[in-house]
Amino acid sequence: MAFAAPAAAASGDLFISEYVEGSSNNKAIEVYNPGTTTVDLAAAGYKLQQYSNGSATVSLTINLAGTVAPGDVFVFSHALANAAILAQADQSANLGLFNGNDAVALVKGTEIVDVIGQIGVDPGSQWGTGLASTMDNTLRRNASIVQGDTNGSDPFDPAVEWTG
Numbered sequence: 001m002a003f004a005a006p007a008a009a010a011s012g013d014l015f016i017s018e019y020v021e022g023s024s025n026n027k028a029i030e031v032y033n034p035g036t037t038t039v040d041l042a043a044a045g046y047k048l049q050q051y052s053n054g055s056a057t058v059s060l061t062i063n064l065a066g067t068v069a070p071g072d073v074f075v076f077s078h079a080l081a082n083a084a085i086l087a088q089a090d091q092s093a094n095l096g097l098f099n100g101n102d103a104v105a106l107v108k109g110t111e112i113v114d115v116i117g118q119i120g121v122d123p124g125s126q127w128g129t130g131l132a133s134t135m136d137n138t139l140r141r142n143a144s145i146v147q148g149d150t151n152g153s154d155p156f157d158p159a160v161e162w163t164g
Helices: none
Strands: 015-021 027-032 046-051 060-063 073-078 091-093 103-108 111-116 137-141
Touching (some): 015 073, 015 103, 015 111
Antiparallel strands (some): 015 137, 027 073, 046 060, 103 111
16 A cells, blocks of 8 residues: 655645455555544544445445544555555454455545446456456555545446556
């Protein structure tokens, strides 16, 4: 998890900067703070919401806890991920986490501030192809991206904003 801060990061809401969907339990989401103040995730009501297999309704909600300093990242992982992932994790849980065809939203209160995937759409096994796909890959947000996708119903192609 080595997100490079955008060169001209505008002060704004948190967004997903890295997505790890590997074999078995090797799964993680990294959230970046482009703002100028530390964010208390629990106090601000941040959570991850998973939409499984093309569902338009939330199948799993994970309330985030901890803080994210300006220009820093927060990593949520599966509790049984490999040691390299767990060494970076700020929070983990032993839950059935996302697969390549599940949309994952970063939510603040009741508002989506970023999403990877397309809510309500089942892409089959993954979005994208090759190393720029959401199955068994690590995707990093392109450094030119300074804010999240707040519309989870937009068509999703990881090659547009992500590098595998």
